[in-house]
Amino acid sequence: MNRPHTPVSWSTAATRMLTLLALLAALVGVPAAAAHPAHAATTFKVIAFYDGTYDAAHISFDHEANAWFPQQGPANGYTYTSTTDWSQLNTANLANYQVVMFLDDYPHTAAQQSAFQTYMTNGGGFIGFHVSAWNSDSSDWPWYHNTFLGTGVFETNSWGPTSETLKIEDRTHPATAGLPATITSPVSEWYSWQNDLRQNPSIDILASMDPSTFPIGTDPNQTWYSGYYPIVWTNRNYKMVYNNFGHNAMDYSTNTTLSYTFAGAQQDQLVLQELRWAAGQSGTVTPPPTGAAGPIHSGYAGKCVDVAGASSANGAAVQLYDCNGTGAQSWTVASDGSLQALGKCMDVTAAGTANGTKVQLYDCNGSGAQKWHASGGTLVNDNSGRCLDATGPSSANGTRLQIWDCSGSTNQQWTLPS
Numbered sequence: 495m496n497r498p499h500t501p502v503s504w505s506t507a508a509t510r511m512l513t514l515l516a517l518l519a520a521l522v523g524v525p526a527a528a529a530h531p532a533h534a535a536t537t538f539k540v541i542a543f544y545d546g547t548y549d550a551a552h553i554s555f556d557h558e559a560n561a562w563f564p565q566q567g568p569a570n571g572y573t574y575t576s577t578t579d580w581s582q583l584n585t586a587n588l589a590n591y592q593v594v595m596f597l598d599d600y601p602h603t604a605a606q607q608s609a610f611q612t613y614m615t616n617g618g619g620f621i622g623f624h625v626s627a628w629n630s631d632s633s634d635w636p637w638y639h640n641t642f643l644g645t646g647v648f649e650t651n652s653w654g655p656t657s658e659t660l661k662i663e664d665r666t667h668p669a670t671a672g673l674p675a676t677i678t679s680p681v682s683e684w685y686s687w688q689n690d691l692r693q694n695p696s697i698d699i700l701a702s703m704d705p706s707t708f709p710i711g712t713d714p715n716q717t718w719y720s721g722y723y724p725i726v727w728t729n730r731n732y733k734m735v736y737n738n739f740g741h742n743a744m745d746y747s748t749n750t751t752l753s754y755t756f757a758g759a760q761q762d763q764l765v766l767q768e769l770r771w772a773a774g775q776s777g778t779v780t781p782p783p784t785g786a787a788g789p790i791h792s793g794y795a796g797k798c799v800d801v802a803g804a805s806s807a808n809g810a811a812v813q814l815y816d817c818n819g820t821g822a823q824s825w826t827v828a829s830d831g832s833l834q835a836l837g838k839c840m841d842v843t844a845a846g847t848a849n850g851t852k853v854q855l856y857d858c859n860g861s862g863a864q865k866w867h868a869s870g871g872t873l874v875n876d877n878s879g880r881c882l883d884a885t886g887p888s889s890a891n892g893t894r895l896q897i898w899d900c901s902g903s904t905n906q907q908w909t910l911p912s
Contacts (some may be wrong), residue, residue, distance in 0.1 A: 561837025619772030646688030793907025
């Protein structure tokens with residue numbers, strides 16, 4: 495006679511299953527806890543396309559973006575690749591990336607346009623900036639200008655570049671999480687468009703010009719005195735955000751950058767949250783530290799602290815040079831005590847502590863070799879306790895900076911931006 499089946503309680507079954515998993519783990523030499531490993535931090539990949547050939551203000555933004563985004567990557571879970579080779583905008587290559595950026599243009603060949611449209615239709619992520627939407631004839635890519643961005647053709651721009659107050663229109667979107675009702679956007683030139691994006695049911699405007707910010711511009715003939723101007727928006731049918739900023743102020747006569755786009759904590763937070771959302775990740779991020787930005791003046795002959803060749807490569811020499819207002823001499827005094835230029839930190843080579851150890855540019859890593867504090871006009875390195883010093887002593891262009899016992903002498907006197 496068959497015995498009646500006796501149900502096993504859920505708790506009993508679960509206990510048996512856990513015991514079995516533990517035994518199996520022991521047999522293969524794996525700790526039982528590994529049967530349910532914790533989720534590792536997800537890393538997503540970003541590729542940014544740009545030209546870098548038209549308008550010094552756009553080229554300056556390209557250089558800034560290509561230094562800033564890699565610097566923010568480790569803390570925000572992504573890797574960043576940039577390229578001027580638009581042929582890489584193809585289906586096979588795009589499959590390797592979760593987010594595509596256009597920094598200063600958009601693709602113009604049918605094959606590249608088709609690959610990007612397919613990528614977005616299939617759930618890819620996109621972040622665009624400023625001139626990547628500019629066009630005088632939307633017929634060269636109607637889907638992009640009219641459907642995807644919703645702008646139609648370019649209509650007007652403000653001039654000159656100005657910092658403005660932005661109203662956060664949609665505070666429920668993951669990209670705007672944790673932001674106040676208004677934020678300050680660093681200096682940019684601003685665009686307006688043929689189409690009223692408010693009338694497009696597919697468009698969600700995340701930020702616009704706040705009424706308090708008018709007038710916008712410095713040239714009376716190109717100043718906006720009133721009106722509605724969307725600045726950041728998304729198309730609800732795609733994982734995309736367009737930002738109507740990305741034009742640094744310039745002294746065109748000397749090709750000198752006068753402002754930086756990634757110089758406002760709240761706007762930086764917005765951009766990083768856009769990026770994470772476009773990659774399928776969400777959550778409030780802590781904005782990167784920002785502080786005063788500008789030249790560090792030497793007590794020697796009015797010279798400035800300069801990155802040789804304006805290079806952002808690890809190991810680039812930090813030196814004295816005639817003050818010229820370029821990005822290679824624009825240092826951010828960060829809240830963690832680091833001094834940052836070109837997206838990297840002033841660093842004591844190999845974390846050395848000996849007199850004569852040279853100072854270089856290097857990826858920011860939070861170590862004491864990259865932290866400095868002001869003391870009586872000197873800059874003291876936290877790791878070594880020694881002062882930033884012009885070798886020689888010399889005030890000649892190209893004089894390397896090093897650490898040395900603090901003496902208070904002229905070659906150790908520095909004035910930080912304020």
